[in-house]
Amino acid sequence: MKPSKQTPNGTATVDAFDPRNSDQATEISIQEVYKSFSDQMVLRGINLTVRRGEMIAIIGGSGCGKTVLLKHMTGHFQPDSGKVMMANHDVKGSPLENLSGMSDEDLDRLRVHWAVVFQKNALLSGSVFYNLAFWPSEIKGLTEEQIMPLARVALQSVGLNADEIMLRDRDDLSGGMAKRLAIARALVMDPVLVFYDEPTAGLDPEMCATIQLLIESTHHSLPESGITRTSVVVTHDTGLLRRLKPRVVMLVDGKVFYDGTFDNFMTMDDEHIKPYIEQMSALQEVVPVDD
Numbered sequence: 001m002k003p004s005k006q007t008p009n010g011t012a013t014v015d016a017f018d019p020r021n022s023d024q025a026t027e028i029s030i031q032e033v034y035k036s037f038s039d040q041m042v043l044r045g046i047n048l049t050v051r052r053g054e055m056i057a058i059i060g061g062s063g064c065g066k067t068v069l070l071k072h073m074t075g076h077f078q079p080d081s082g083k084v085m086m087a088n089h090d091v092k093g094s095p096l097e098n099l100s101g102m103s104d105e106d107l108d109r110l111r112v113h114w115a116v117v118f119q120k121n122a123l124l125s126g127s128v129f130y131n132l133a134f135w136p137s138e139i140k141g142l143t144e145e146q147i148m149p150l151a152r153v154a155l156q157s158v159g160l161n162a163d164e165i166m167l168r169d170r171d172d173l174s175g176g177m178a179k180r181l182a183i184a185r186a187l188v189m190d191p192v193l194v195f196y197d198e199p200t201a202g203l204d205p206e207m208c209a210t211i212q213l214l215i216e217s218t219h220h221s222l223p224e225s226g227i228t229r230t231s232v233v234v235t236h237d238t239g240l241l242r243r244l245k246p247r248v249v250m251l252v253d254g255k256v257f258y259d260g261t262f263d264n265f266m267t268m269d270d271e272h273i274k275p276y277i278e279q280m281s282a283l284q285e286v287v288p289v290d291d
Contacts (some may be wrong), residue, residue: 024051026087027193027230028073029096033082035068042068043079044254052087052094053228055219057235057262060251066234069251070197071245073232074116075099075107089113089192089227109246113212115186116195116289123170123178123185128155131170131181132188147188154184158214176207183214190223196233200240212240219244229233238280241265250276 004050028050035043042065050056058066071077072084078100085096085213090109098108124131132151136142142150152162158180165177173181179199186194199215200208219231241248241262248265252272258265266277 007019024053024228025094026050026085026096027052027054028232029083029085030069030072031077031083031085033069033072033084035065035072035077035079042254043072046082046251046254046256048249048256048259050230050232052230055231055233055246056249057233057241057244057246058249058251059235059241059276061279064251065196065254066251070195070232070234072099074114074195075102075111086110087193089225094227108139112189113192115191115193115225116197117186117187117199118197123173123181125170127167127169128138128173128181129166131185135185135189140166150188150190151184154187155181157187157217158184159210160184163282176203176210179203179207179211180214183211183218187218190225191229192223192225192227193230194218194232196231196235198236200235200237205239205275206241208237211244212237212243215240216244236280238277244259 027050028048030046030048033043033046034041039102046065048069058069060066068077072079072192073086075084075086084099086099087094088097088110089257090112097110099104099110102110106289124134129148129151132154133142133144136147136150137144151166155162160177162178165173170178170181176276183199196215200211203211215231215233219229223229231246233240235241244260248258248262249256249274250265251276258268265273268274
């Protein structure tokens, strides 16, 4: 691998890693995205291309804009300027479409092929089955009879016994079980694109390892559509990065500062990267807030 270098604006890059050279189609294209809240600029000209089938980890210190960027990808935030282009798997060839100005109805058509695992699980009040059935019913129009076998398979995939847990209330689940249910809820949608927001934050090391393996197996399983799955993970978890070896994108002050491999990232002697690496374990132990 070629060594990393500093660009004129100080951004750390890796010469050998350029997703634009991939033969895979583009799943996400972020083009010169700026976003501010009141007088605080959070995203400062983000450019990022995610290829179909990639696993990409977005990292960086608290307040760098990770979650804000993720919410632009999911269409929950609109940029002040720039474009967020997402593949439309409802159309042959999965062309990119600009989320800005898109109607709720058109956005929902794209979201049929997505799933989000939220940092605090965001489970609904009610039973495990209700949580698994809500989105397939609302978005895909499936009946309970159609959803039940899908729910059983999803629970089995995350190591939960459907017979024991299906009718249990959300509030009766342990933290690890709730996280696995959140991933099962994503799986039951059979998504092409999965977003994870701090999926292992605040969990003990054993449960972290379990969730890391679930993310890996989910990423490599093929959706029924036959379209290779893409995963976007916001995280501080060095264990996840070391185990799964995703492409790493580090944000600093609302800009892409590093874009390359995890192995190269861990060897960089940089005034922004080295202190962050030293802090990652402590940040991972904290239950996150939006940044």
